[in-house]
Amino acid sequence: MTTVRWCGVLLVLTACASGSAEPPVGAIPVVRTGADIVLPLDRFQQxxxxxxxxxxxxxxxxxxxxxxxxxxxxxxxxxxxxLSNTGRYTNLDPAVASADGYHSRAAGGPPPxxxxxxxxxxxxxxxxxxxxxxxxxxxxxxxxxxxxxKPGIEQIEAGLPQKLQWQSFALTRQDSRVTAAFARWASCMQDKGFRYPDPPTAANDPRWRTERPSPQETATAVADVDCKLRTNVAGVMLAVETAYQQRLADENAGALAAVMAYADRELAIARQVVQG
Incomplete structure (x- = not known):
């Protein structure tokens, strides 16, 4: 499992998305692991x-x-x-937090x-x-x-699914229901002796920019995961982002259909080439 840090650039992308009203959400799921995070736009990813x-x-x-x-x-x-959503809302695994803090685990395999x-x-x-x-x-x-x-790829917006994924995350990060969940998380962290306004700030603390995680980093990460699970931050984010993604998918239905049709054509060409 890889712990994914929050990308600050996402937070300025909300202006790219149409519709400013916060969409209604359904029941808030209880998210205990990254495997629970399944989103509407996932079906448009390779x-x-x-x-x-x-x-x-x-x-x-x-x-x-x-x-x-x-x-x-x-x-x-x-x-x-x-392409998994495992770390989309940062790490939820206490064992990973205890071992790695906020450091990402390096991918294995031989060097290129x-x-x-x-x-x-x-x-x-x-x-x-x-x-x-x-x-x-x-x-x-x-x-x-x-x-x-990839003949004719210039005629479609091939990167649209990923672009919408980034937009939905940025909108989710600034949604009032998510910021309220962050406030509950911050209160939990303060009770443990850690002062951060939200999980992204904790994950991106400059003190963690070291070769190896320090004891202070792992202690913070363990408390972070515990508070996320106690306050169900990931469950709130999943419910909210699901609503934003569904709205974006509906608004871009035609372009997304064109992307998927092209992807099927591209796959058929690749299969023919590989099979000789």
């Missing part, structure tokens, strides 16, 4: 299986291009970042391999227009792969 297939297709097309130059392409084995300079130049199309007498495609071999695998 699954890990889809991302893996698309990555394989890029490797197939890219390697085919590189071989025209007598070069070989092997993708780095670095793991893909998780270093490409030779000539292979990197051809792959990215940087600083080279031809190699061994063969013209290098615009954007390099990766550019060629993208054009083959």
């Amino acid at each position: 699954t890990s299986d889809r991302r893996e297939l698309l990555s394989k297709a890029v490797d197939v097309v890219g390697d085919r291009c590189m071989r025209r130059f007598g070069l070989e392409w092997k993708s780095d084995p670095a793991p893909q970042p998780s 391999s270093a490409l030779p300079a000539d292979a990197k130049a051809v792959w990215l199309g940087e600083g080279v227009t031809a190699y061994r007498g063969v013209p290098v495609p615009s954007g390099g071999c990766v550019g060629e792969a993208m054009r083959q695998l």
Whole structure:
């Protein structure tokens, strides 16, 4: 499990979303773990299986291009970042807080391999227009792969689902029902001897910018998790963000449908490439 810090830039994005009235919410769920956090816009995100297939297709097309130059392409084995909501409202696991404080656990796996300079130049199309007498495609071999695998992507707003995810989080963070939950959390923390106005401030305390978590950091993180669970901060945030996401999904239904239709087409192309 990875502990995700709060991103301060999100807090200024509310102006991007239409509709200023706070939407009504349903029953407040009790959220005890990050696995309980399921949101309406999740269905518009790529699954890990889809991302893996698309990555394989890029490797197939890219390697085919590189071989025209007598070069070989092997993708780095670095793991893909998780798309889980586990840490969306910061860590809820007492064991993680006790061990790691607010430090994120480093992803495992081998370090990425270093490409030779000539292979990197051809792959990215940087600083080279031809190699061994063969013209290098615009954007390099990766550019060629993208054009083959993502035709017409400029005609849709491919990043819309992620953009709406950020907007909904920013709106949720400033919603009066969430700030009231934060106030209850702050009171709980004060009873334990810690003074923070809200969980983001605790998670982003400059004192935690160290190589390893200090005893003070882990003690704060443990108290933070306990107070979040006692006051059900994540449950309130989930109910509120669900309402904002549903509103955003309804407002952008046509564009989101176009994104999903394109994603299915893209997947079909990738599957055909990988299967030869």
